[in-house]
Amino acid sequence: MRVAGRGAAARHLLDRGFQALALLVLCLALAALAVLLFDVWTDGAPRLSLDFLTSYPSRRPEDAGIWHALTGSVSVILLTALLAVPIGVAAAIYLEEYGGRSLAARVVEINIANLAAVPSIIYGLLGLGLFVRALQMGRSVLAGASTLALLVLPVIILATREALRAVPPSIREGSYALGATKWQTVWYQVLPMAMPGILTGTILALSRAIGETAPLITIGALTFVAFAPDGIWSPFTVLPIQIFNWVSRPQPAFQVNAAAAIVVLLVLLLAMNAAAIWLRDRYQKRLS
């Protein structure tokens, strides 16, 4: 009995030690995030000013700004949303409401799960071969947005399917009972109910796209553009590419600019995520 007792004490001590170790590791991971944010903030915040936001790039770091990159990012993301959201939602409606267990639906499903795990730079090569070269779009806003649209499509489809699945079947049955067709049911009943969920998923997908760098570099988006884009055929650069460009320069003053641009990018991301969370909360309240 005493031996067993001592064994138990040792085991519980070990258990405590293990718990402490696991907690420590978890805290280290969270600390890494804090250090990263703190490092970027202390490097970049002093450089932030209205001038920095509204100036064009310059050879002298103290005069350089991000207006061209900020407008480039916003134009590319808006066009990406315009291309990807209707197609993604339509595809999700087919898979969730029409496809059922058909072979085509199952193949598409496996394919989408696979596409979501393809490295983003591969989408860049696809964009380069397909949009820039074969379809002759050049290194335009349209080519960039098309590439990013293909990149976020799987994410939008997955999020939309989840939102559609959350709509109770009784809503559909009620609509059919009143004589509505399938499409009328989807358009007038299911979609409006799923809309907040779809919007949340879409915003999260687009917030991923706005931080993407590699695919846009691969399609040949320029690292030095001295103007804001003025149409879908215009050459462009985006915030992450401008950050990459500044980080790669040896002069510390440019690296400070990079940190300041990172702060702007993170604020933009934070705003998009906050919007997504706000929408989700509103939605949850309405359902309960």
Added chain:
Amino acid sequence: MRRFEPIIERALLACALLSIGTTAGIIVVLAVETVAFLREVSAVEFLFGTEWTPLFATPRFGVLPLVAGTVLVSLIALIVALPTGLLSAIYLSEYADARVRRVVKPVLEILAGVPTVVYGYFALLFVTPLLQRVVPGLAGFNALGPGIVMGIMILPLVSSLSEDAMQAVPRGLREGSYALGATRMQTSVRVVVPAAFSGITAACILAASRAVGETMIVAIAAGQQPRLTWNPLVPIETMTAYIVQVSLGDTPQGTLEYRTIFAVGMLLFVGTFLLNLASAWLRARFREEYT
């Protein structure tokens, strides 16, 4: 109205099939340029050559140095992410109460949402200078700093998917273990983790695939010197970083140099595809075990 129903259904189906078109597009674009590349460079030289100097006067097209660079950085990332991610998952799944979990999980997900170019900045200008104080002979560009930062980036993926797998283990197994007098640690390590093993392995493989395909961290902080080495202290180049390097220059279409990025991209696509496939297979097997 009913006349339009079949048309609408077909339009929706077309949108769904676009995803198949994307996969087909990737394969066709990569294959066309890769075949053109392999007409000028033998597959044996490409796959087994140990020198990668496509921009030199006498170019060599052995891809092994790029593969070695990719594997080296990914291994460092996995050495960082697997133990820490797994321990975090055990803590969140087996020790933490629901309130802690609700706060910590979204914060961990922020780590996964930070743009990779920001991690690149962090690796080059914070982690590497920090490491240089303790690791003698560490170059400004190296595999170690970006590897560690990449590990931090994929940690949330490992922990969140592993935790999902552990949560799917039936309560009865844990209760049986507790009833036999096991502590929480013994239950976690000897019952829950083995029971969730295929799910956890799937998470780790997916993390490896993410590391192999990650681009900006290594493009910024690992250097641009393809070399066949296991030394993490010197500049190297990964497959992804090479594609970025060539894309930054103005490479005319149809040249051999232009085609190299598609050949390297093909290798990258096949590699990550096999990893994703293995991960999906393990996940499906895990789901079968517990439903």
